Amino acid sequence: MTHNVPSITRRSALQASVGLAAASLCPGAVRRALGFESANERPRIGVIGCGVRWDKRVFAADGRYGVGKEFPKFGDIISVCDVDANRLARAKDIVQGWLGKAPDSASDYRKIIDDPRVDVVHISTPDHWHAKIAIEAMLAGKDVYCEKPMTLTIDEGRLLCEACRKTGAVMQVGTQQRSAPQFVKAIAMIRDGRLGKLVRVLCGIGGAPVSPEIPVATPPRHFDWDRWLGPAPRVDYRFQAGAPNIIQSWSRTHYEFRWWYEYSGGKLTDWGAHHVDIATWGMDKTDTGPISVDPIMVEHPVEFQDGYPKVDNAYNTATKFHIKAIYHDGVELILRHDTDNGILFEGTEGRIFVNRGKLVGKPVEDLASNPLPDGAMEAVYKGRELTDHVANFFAAVASRQEPISDVFSHHRALTTCHLAGIAARVGRKIRWDPDQEQVIGDPLAQSLVAREKRQRFEIEM
Template identity: 30%
Template sequence: MDSKKSNQLDRRKFLGLSALGLSSLTILPSWTINGIKIAPSDRVTMGFIGLGQQGMNDFRSFSAVPGVEVVAGCDVDSMKTERFKRTVEEWQQSLGLSPRVDKYEQYEELLERKDIDAVEICTPDHWHALQTIHACQAGKDVYVQKPLSFTIVEAEKMVRVANDTKRIVQVGSQQRSSAEFQKAIALVQSGAIGHIDKVYAKVGDPPAPLDLPEMKVPGNLNFNLWMGPLNDPKIHYHPDLCPPISLDPAEREKLWGAWRWYRETGNGFTADWGAHMFDIAQAAIGMDGSGPAEIIPKGVDGADYLTFKYLNGVVMTEQPYLEDMPNAQGIKFVGDDGWIEVARGYLACSKSELVPDELRGRRPRNLTPEERRKMFEEMQKAQAKGGGSFEISSPHMDDFISCVRSRQKPIAPVEVGASTAITCCLGNMATELQRSVKWNPATHSFGTDKEAWNHRLYDYEYRGSYKL
């Protein structure tokens, strides 16, 4: 046998042994396969909370990370927990493992399990804080989807609890793990285009008032539990908020959960894409863990776009980063010695020699909302046939699992997720108040601005018995 091959651990064998044989071997410090020692602690056992289409995509990403086991899933829609169970058990069988996935409606029951090391939280934004905090208090490490929180106070408390409990928390802003964005950040911070004065970060519109008609709640959905802490009498069930699926025949969701587009249930594109683009922009200009000092909404004080002013002099505006492509989400850094443009799969610089060939990619397409919808439908059809994927981000998951093992900070830690989520909240607050808002990013204070202190996106009273 080739000696090189004999010293390589086959991933299928690793997962098979860790799942089937680890329980009887945990008293041993290690065991050997093909001459390679494998520590029992290399196994990371996971539970998933929130099993919509993003949760399913995240499972596919985590399933590509060696040493990961998935043993439980939780959702308020019983059809989605059953879909998850079938999908995970099929994966387990493909690895030669005995299929076993437990289903839950109440996430607290999943967190009580002592055999779960880490959880993935992929619920609507208004659930992120409670579930992350409870997971940390239960001794679990957490991968929580972006944006980190629904309000500013939630973000602050999530940071405090994560640090107090010494848990690893990775925020799902997966662009942090993408080569084109990492290169853009490195170029800006190295001074490759000189001093940065402006950043154009195109993300999209803020949320609109909820205008969906009320409809009957299907029997497979616990909508009261979906609501959780939300405390607004205008919220009612509509299938766009909780996109339905079919098991037989298998049909995925036909749209993203529309809760994100409405003020009562989400923070619009400002947070949905701001958690990506504002996040990268702040990383590049040295504002990770900090934030803007003044936020000016579009149409106020001469601002043509939502504007964020930072204490280091940088001004970030929510405007097209490509003049001929106003609908494309991405970032442009403007320095006194050139510019850098970056989006998913695309990186360009006024000094073209600074961009490696493998990162140039294709210029983004200028898609209208209708074209985006059609593109998504085509991707859904491809997935239904067993091919294609949507927003799969294994490098980001791999970083999280590595940090669970090493206890080092991940690439998108809770502090960074908090500063980004707060920036998104501030943008929506200024837009709704229709005036400039001053914010002290060091003390997290609005000073004497009582209207800002009392805004629902700073904090709101949870419904019923729910407490933060």
């Protein structure tokens, strides 16, 4: 069941929040619950990162790809930020087209974090910036919508959970499959026992591209390479035109950052953030993790030594893989590059396959004669009516309830993705303690749970 969430004003956010503040929120959250300064305006939004995930039109006329256009339905975008001056200028034009007024702009995200007018921050930066910006936004009293994957490392996930608890902020992760009807129905079927006991979940997430040797180049004048790197190590800028990809170039930066472990986790966290999230939800393991992760087969495009690529002139994330995670009750979660994109849930009494285009399997066919109970989908959708993912976020901002893709469950799901990447990098099976959240008996693998931030870009709590 779907419905349209009405436009949320600051007054409605305040009214929805006040009754909850004293009764249900920790002291650090009361200030957030009491809401906005002005009762006559919609929530004000600051956008940090204006690339393809925010709106494809920053470099092409086709704007179908990107979630940014959903935000003006619920609030006013008053500021945009990007380290690429060309993208920043285009983002200003796009917002003016949406709202009839050009937003403020900045190349330094801290101007948005420090702006008391901003209520909501939408983070669409590369992965290695997500945690630092989200934590600083929450500590500044703002709510956050952050594109997936939420973090670059497991340690960052723990810090984000701590910041969310400390501040009482509402933070939604952009794993929009959690609000798609076929995925919610799949979870409801599992909860209703339609598959029996789950024994195995297979996530097909596709392989990753390779690149030629990418030459060192001079960063364009409109692009602040040092600020783009931020917490990541200082390295040469590399660029070569002519790639058969969405950005038509090979580089260490725009869009292609996801194929470098320095800034992302490759397909294991790119599509893994989506499908492993649904798998973990279906397995009802959003508060725990695997006990072992085995890289049965992994291929990287460059050589590795002690968990790190030996060269820095080509894409380095895993291109092919078959990785198996096992949980304390014996349930298996498999990550593969060579199966249909989607999630196959296998139980003792049946199996179903779900992706963005379909939900199939005999238990699905059986729904025609034996439908799910009334309210089954709403029950797994945290007791609410199913709606658009961005709408779910703004409803949570108004009510101060937890959104459907919360920090805590996503941290656990993404930890499995990160562990798969760590096992792939060290080239061996690793054991994991999900309670203590640490690798057992493997110092090298444990060292990859966190990463040192470059000076000036540390995360401070």
